[in-house]
Amino acid sequence: MNTATLDSWSLLAVWTAIAVYMLAFGAYSADLAQRSVRNDRPARQPALVGAGVAETARRDPAQTSASEEGADRPRQPRFLWARVGTSLTMLGFVFHLAGALMRGIASGRVPWANMYEFALTGTLLIVAIYLLVLLRYDLRFLGAFIIGMVTLLLGGATVAFYVEITPLMDPLKSVWLVVHVFVASLATALFALGCGLSIVQLLQARRERVGSQTGRNAGPGFLRTLPRTETLESLAYRFAIVGFIFWTFTLIAGAIWANESWGRYWGFDTKEVWTFVIWVLYAGYIHARATRGWRGTRSAWLSIIGFSAVLFNFTIVNLFFKGLHAYSGLS
């Protein structure tokens, strides 16, 4: 099978993945809608894994460990649409992975050497991390956010950024392409999850605040089925710190590569500037979590601003800012 044929198969797989993700997004949205209309259930803490963080540990080890590991098990058959969404996401992921693999095989290199391929692999990693995390934490309430975003990014990139396979440009022929870009994508995936949790945290905080003041329900009804603010916050933080470690590594790997390729490890190239800005924003987020008066809502905003900067860096900076990282493959 020649390169062009394999690439067209890859493209077909990617479009199939997009279509399946759209369905998954629909299912997750239906799940949120369904959670919203269930008025009969009292507002209480669902059995989210890790929910025991601020909770007094229970005496019965069997019971506690069940709530810790088994949250994604059929203990919660009531979220039927969420299960449909997750199944569809897995199916979409299979096509997505196949698309990325075929693209990589067809080009004879890692499939992240231009804008289309960054988007292809980056979104693949977001879905992979999301699915992996589901094994441990029931974050299906983020499905609509994560899969919606992935569908938009992947669909947008395939429409607007798709380019034929071309040989690698000389500056990209480096082992650092494999490391630097892959780790950056991993960090992006973790930041995405953290951002989604922070958004839900803000909604939940508002609901809890309004609820305690007026006894009314504020915000979408599905919030009642989600973990409490503190749980959401500490989960968001956990994703963000791992993302931050990866991002630090991205920064250093990028500097090493720049020193090999451009003869300096740091030159305030636009992309370098934004990578640095993101690093500083997340450093600020981590500090905010340890600063009185900044825990909670304010630090959640920093996490959201941080991820917005990541998206800005990936889209606007790549396309419109002049700099040395001119590898979008678009003219």
Next chain:
Amino acid sequence: MRTALVLLLLLALASVPGSLFPQRSADPNGVVQYFRNRPDIAPFMDALQLFDVYSSVWFSAIYLLLFVSLIGCIIPRIRHHLKALRARAPRTPARLERLDHHLVEQFVVRADADRSEELSRVIAVAEQQLRRSLYRVQRYDGRGTWSVSAERGYLRETGNLVFHAALVGVLVSVLAASGFTYTGQRVVVEGTTFVNTLSDYSSFNPGRFVDTAALPPYSLTLNSFDVAYEMPGTPGAGQAGNFAANVTIREPGQATGRSDTVRVNAPISFGGERIYLLGNGYAPTITVRNAEGGVIYQESQPFLPQDSMMTSLGIVKVPDGLPQQVGLVGFFYPTRGMLDTGASASVYPALVNPVVTFNVFAGSLGIDDGTPRNIYTLDTSGMTQLTGADTGVSGIELRPGESADLPNGWGTVTFEDISVDDAASEPVRRFASLQIQRDSGAPWVLLFASLATAGLITGLLVPRRRIWVKAVAVDPYPGGLLARIEYAGLARGEDPQLASVVRRIRNDHLAALATELPDDTAKENTP
């Protein structure tokens, strides 16, 4: 913490303009262009240092304040941490049940056993178990309670401090090394030699303390330059790659030098310097003869590429030997084609249909008063255009080996075909643009950055926690005395695992008691 937070956010904010405005350090031409396009506001922007953001007063102020606050923060913390490292684990709280993570078990002490000895042993088992798990342990017995207090995760604070101290190291290395760093650029044409002295560089940026007279003495000859182009009709047609500058480096007094190849992403090192391949292009060999046929100029003049198909722009300056000083503004097309507009352009970067065109200017080159001039631009302000544009005389157009007359019968200009007598494989020479630099700070920056990463990982991921196991004798019990064993944990910082850790310690402890205590005691106490 609040200060650090505010300064961090300010730093992020202050970094942004540097990506919106062209920076002199990264994109000097962009700054020139900005001044040309927006002459009204450019000086104002310049006064705000928006073209030098990262060396500006306000940016420096923010990061220096940040580092001052950082140092001011970590020094007391280091002192405190050193003390904590030597300190004993803290006294067991009187009421463990107030802690978030608290478990209670019951234990029967037989009537014939010594209560104190028995409960002390129960705690000793826990103590051993915790010590094995790398906790620092301290026994607190007395007044009817026996307890062990344990703490672990000092590495968290150590990592945290290492991270912050290493950041100071990074900054200091960068600042200190900048005085001893230098970067120079040089264009080398195939077959020519570059000598590593200041005067042989086309541009050179030394740090404040660089002795420019003491560069490592060597010469570098570009033997050949290889490049491969994607074939027409394939995706990415014309894309260049596999650049390789084959060079020979000689030290003084050496007859044979060291042959090496400089590639993109693979600089070579020599004498503490690193040599990078940054660019390449064509250097057509041009000969100018006067009216009598005498050679007054012969050079392989580098033409700078203007697009990916290597349409290149070059200047030939003939200061002497003709009635007036002459400047030739030339375009070189490795594969000349016509655009729809009728203009010429190269349509493929390899030498398929090489053509060079010239427009002739005569007058003053502006070099007589000793003013240094860029060899890649021609200042035509003191010159008259003799061919092209609206002069009515068409410009000169040459293929390799061809000659043409200069206007006014002043002489001829020839585009030499070097493959005729130089036995070269191609009619036109190529040049490589090399960057030669020394940055002795880079290894230090890398060292501190690696330390910072290691510190970051331990500082964020190692949990710091306190664990207490306490035994209290409570009530009489048939055949003995009922004791309560309490297990409690306290997180110091983020510790998502604490609940399960306390449970595991309880389970392990009970299991250890079951095996270590005499059979009949164990039987009674197995949960």
